[in-house]
Amino acid sequence: MKLFSIFISAFLINNFLLVKFLGICSFLGVSKKTETAKGMGLAVVFVMFLASFMTYGVYNWILEPLHITYLSTLAFVLVIAALVQFVEMVIKKTQPTLYKALGIYLPLITTNCALLGMAVINIGEKYNLIESMVNALGAAFGYMLAIVLLAGLRERMEESDNMPLCFRGLPISLVTAGLMAIAFLGFSGLKLGGM
Amino acid sequence: MDINNLIYPVLSIGGMGLVFGVVLGYANKKFHVPVDPKVPLVREALPSANCGACGFAGCDAYAAAVVGGGVPLNLCSVGGASVAENIGEIMGVSVETANPQVAFVKCKGTCSVAKEKYEYDGIKDCRQAVIAPGEGPKACSDGCLGFASCVRACEFNALHIIDGVAVVYNDNCVACGACIKVCPKNLIEFVPASQEVLVECNSKLKGKAVKENCEVGCIACSMCVKVCPTQAITMVNNLATIDFEKCIQCGLCATKCPTKAISKPLKAHETMDEAVSK
Numbered sequence: 177m178k179l180f181s182i183f184i185s186a187f188l189i190n191n192f193l194l195v196k197f198l199g200i201c202s203f204l205g206v207s208k209k210t211e212t213a214k215g216m217g218l219a220v221v222f223v224m225f226l227a228s229f230m231t232y233g234v235y236n237w238i239l240e241p242l243h244i245t246y247l248s249t250l251a252f253v254l255v256i257a258a259l260v261q262f263v264e265m266v267i268k269k270t271q272p273t274l275y276k277a278l279g280i281y282l283p284l285i286t287t288n289c290a291l292l293g294m295a296v297i298n299i300g301e302k303y304n305l306i307e308s309m310v311n312a313l314g315a316a317f318g319y320m321l322a323i324v325l326l327a328g329l330r331e332r333m334e335e336s337d338n339m340p341l342c343f344r345g346l347p348i349s350l351v352t353a354g355l356m357a358i359a360f361l362g363f364s365g366l367k368l369g370g371m
Numbered sequence: 372m373d374i375n376n377l378i379y380p381v382l383s384i385g386g387m388g389l390v391f392g393v394v395l396g397y398a399n400k401k402f403h404v405p406v407d408p409k410v411p412l413v414r415e416a417l418p419s420a421n422c423g424a425c426g427f428a429g430c431d432a433y434a435a436a437v438v439g440g441g442v443p444l445n446l447c448s449v450g451g452a453s454v455a456e457n458i459g460e461i462m463g464v465s466v467e468t469a470n471p472q473v474a475f476v477k478c479k480g481t482c483s484v485a486k487e488k489y490e491y492d493g494i495k496d497c498r499q500a501v502i503a504p505g506e507g508p509k510a511c512s513d514g515c516l517g518f519a520s521c522v523r524a525c526e527f528n529a530l531h532i533i534d535g536v537a538v539v540y541n542d543n544c545v546a547c548g549a550c551i552k553v554c555p556k557n558l559i560e561f562v563p564a565s566q567e568v569l570v571e572c573n574s575k576l577k578g579k580a581v582k583e584n585c586e587v588g589c590i591a592c593s594m595c596v597k598v599c600p601t602q603a604i605t606m607v608n609n610l611a612t613i614d615f616e617k618c619i620q621c622g623l624c625a626t627k628c629p630t631k632a633i634s635k636p637l638k639a640h641e642t643m644d645e646a647v648s649k
Contacts, residue, residue, distance in 0.1 A: 238387070242379045251384060258391035262398055269402035341502055 179310045182303070184366070186314030192290045193322040194353075194360040199290030203323055204349060206281065213327035217320025219281040221313070223260055224294055228312030230255050231295040232305050245299075252295045260286045290319060322360075326353060409438045409461055416457040420449045422526065424547040437462065448472070449527075449545040472561040473544040474529070474551065478515035479571040479632070481534035484586040486510040496520055501555040510584040513573040515558055521550035568613065568620050572632040575608040582630075589632040595624035 192198045199220075206216040231252050239245045264282050267275045275282075285291060294315050298308040329352050333339065339348065414434035425446035427433040436442045437458060444462060445455035451471055491500055491508035497520035500507045507516045517535040529543035530550055537550075541564060551559045558573050570589060574581045578590035591609040603617035604624060611624075611633060624633045 234387070238383055242383055244380045244383060247380055247384060251387065254384070254387055254391065258395060261395055262391075265395075265398045265402040268404050341498065 179307065182307055182310050183314040186311050187318040187321070188360070188363040189366055190315075191318040191322055191360050191363070192293065192315045193319055194357040195364075196293065197357075198293040199288050199319060200353075202284060202288055202290075203326065203353065204346070206284075207323050207327040207330055207349070210324060210327045210331060212281075213323045214320075216281045216284075217316075217323055219285055220288070220290070220319050221316040223256075223263070223282070223285045224291060224312040224316035224319075225309060226263065227256050227259060227291055228294060228298060228308045229305070230259050232298065232308045235295075235299055248296070248299060249292070252292055256291055256295075257286050290315065322356065326356065329356075407438050410434050412461045413437050413458055416450075416454055416461060417447055418450045418454060420526070420545070420547070422449060422545075422547040422549070424448045424545070448547060451545070471564040472546045473541045473564045474539045474546060474548075474559050475562040475569060476515060476521075476530075476537045476539055477558050477560065477569075477571060477573040478513075478536055479587050479634070480509070480511055480514040480585045481536050483534070485514055485535075486584055498553065498555050506556075511574055511576075511581070511588065513556060513558075513575060514585065514588075515556065520553045520555070521559060524549045524553040563615055566613075566615055566618070566620070567635045568618060568622055568625055568633065569635075570611045570613060570633050572610065575610055577609055581609075587630050587632055590630055592629060594627045594629065595633055598623045598627045 186192070190196055193200065193203045202216060207213050234251050234255050235245070235248055239248055239251060260282060264275075267282075294312050297315075298311055301307075301311070303311055326349070330349055333348055333352070343351075411434075414430060417430040417434060419430050421429040423429065425433045425448070427436055427446075433442075433446065437444060444458045444464070445452075447454050447458075448471075450457075487508050488505050488510050489508055491503060493499055493503060495518050497507075497516045497518045500516050500518050506512045509516055515536045517532050517537065519530075519532050519537070521537050522530045522532060526549065527543050527545050527547070529540045529545070530537050531540065532538075537559075539550075539559075546561060548561070551557075551561070556573065562569060572581075572585075572587070572589035574585070574588045576584075576588075578592060581588035581590050589610050591606055591611070593606055593611075595604045595611050596606060600621065600623065601617045601619055603614045603619075604611050605614070606612070613624075613633075622635060625631075625635055628634070
């Protein structure tokens with residue numbers, strides 16, 4: 177039950193994009209088409225899951241024993257960047273189709289603040305390994321949900337001819353993202369057992 | 372101060388960096404994917420403008436597509452014929468070079484000949500000015516506003532505003548189409564670079580209305596249609612339109628045109644040279 181509530185919390189109540197406002201750059205940058213948004217979402221799920229495992233290991237097995245946890249941000253950036261590079265090479269060799277599907281988004285995620293945010297939150301909440309991974313999965317799927325929703329809305333709005341010129345493109349996307357964030361505030365009313 | 376406070380961070384972070392570096396270096400060798408050696412060659416032949424005029428995401432994507440096959444080799448409008456030939460050499464096929472094109476602004480209503488409806492004091496951008504009443508300050512609602520949106524869109528310094536109207540400098544134009552996308556009046560179009568006789572007007576109004584707004588607009592008198600020996604000119608929406616396939620560039624229409632809406636933009640070249648040298 178604890179795991180479920182962690183998942184739902186990261187997925188909806190504390191949605192990274194719309195409630196915590198982490199990773200906004202890619203949220204607006206890669207949400208022009210539903211297809212690319214899906215690719216980005218999948219890549220985030222993939223990398224977050226692996227990164228939660230790696231950052232947990234680095235923090236608990238290297239940084240904490242040496243009492244240098246104040247270096248966690250630096251270490252996490254290092255770990256995530258190296259991990260993404262490595263994963264990219266591996267799937268380029270072994271899974272060309274998956275590599276094509278993820279495409280440019282995989283290296284893009286390296287610098288995504290949502291990823292770092294996830295690692296820092298895992299530490300802050302003192303989650304164990306399983307909980308960290310569930311939290312990461314919830315956050316990543318929440319990211320995917322939000323970005324695909326926004327991409328769908330933006331695709332529809334592209335079709336609109338009646339929109340004033342000054343609103344077209346990014347302005348209306350920002351307004352939409354803001355409205356979505358307000359809508360997601362509604363989830364904060366969710367009461368989960370054990371929380 | 373405990374010396375360990377210094378050593379541990381340096382060793383651990385440095386060590387992690389070293390380990391990751393070694394792992395990545397090993398992985399780079401181990402998981403190396405052989406790429407067709409032609410891809411980097413084609414990539415080098417391309418001009419690296421990354422403008423996307425070829426329809427691909429950039430020069431890298433186009434190079435990969437060329438080597439992958441099934442893609443014409445002459446899509447790079449920036450590089451033009453010479454680049455297409457180079458790529459053809461690398462790929463071992465002969466290339467039909469595409470007829471080079473340049474952008475062309477269909478308006479010559481400069482400040483002295485075209486009237487203004489009112490004084491516009493808003494944001495100096497065509498796409499902003501066009502939402503002002505009457506589609507901008509210019510009396511002719513089809514004419515060039517001259518707020519230089521296209522000039523800012525051009526990455527090749529091929530457009531300049533001269534006397535209130537955008538003019539393309541053919542030598543610099545690579546036909547990437549960036550200016551065409553931003554012009555709110557749809558004034559800019561591609562014409563063959565060799566085409567010298569062009570209709571420099573976009574007004575779809577009837578003759579009298581055009582004349583009231585601008586001294587050099589096409590008044591749809593059809594003189595050019597009658598004089599053209601190859602029937603290359605037709606009147607479409609009160610506007611003379613030249614069929615470039617049929618046009619032999621004799622220039623008879625330009626001499627007959629009473630308002631000089633049809634002309635040889637060689638003149639534009641000259642003014643451009645002057646303006647640039649200034």
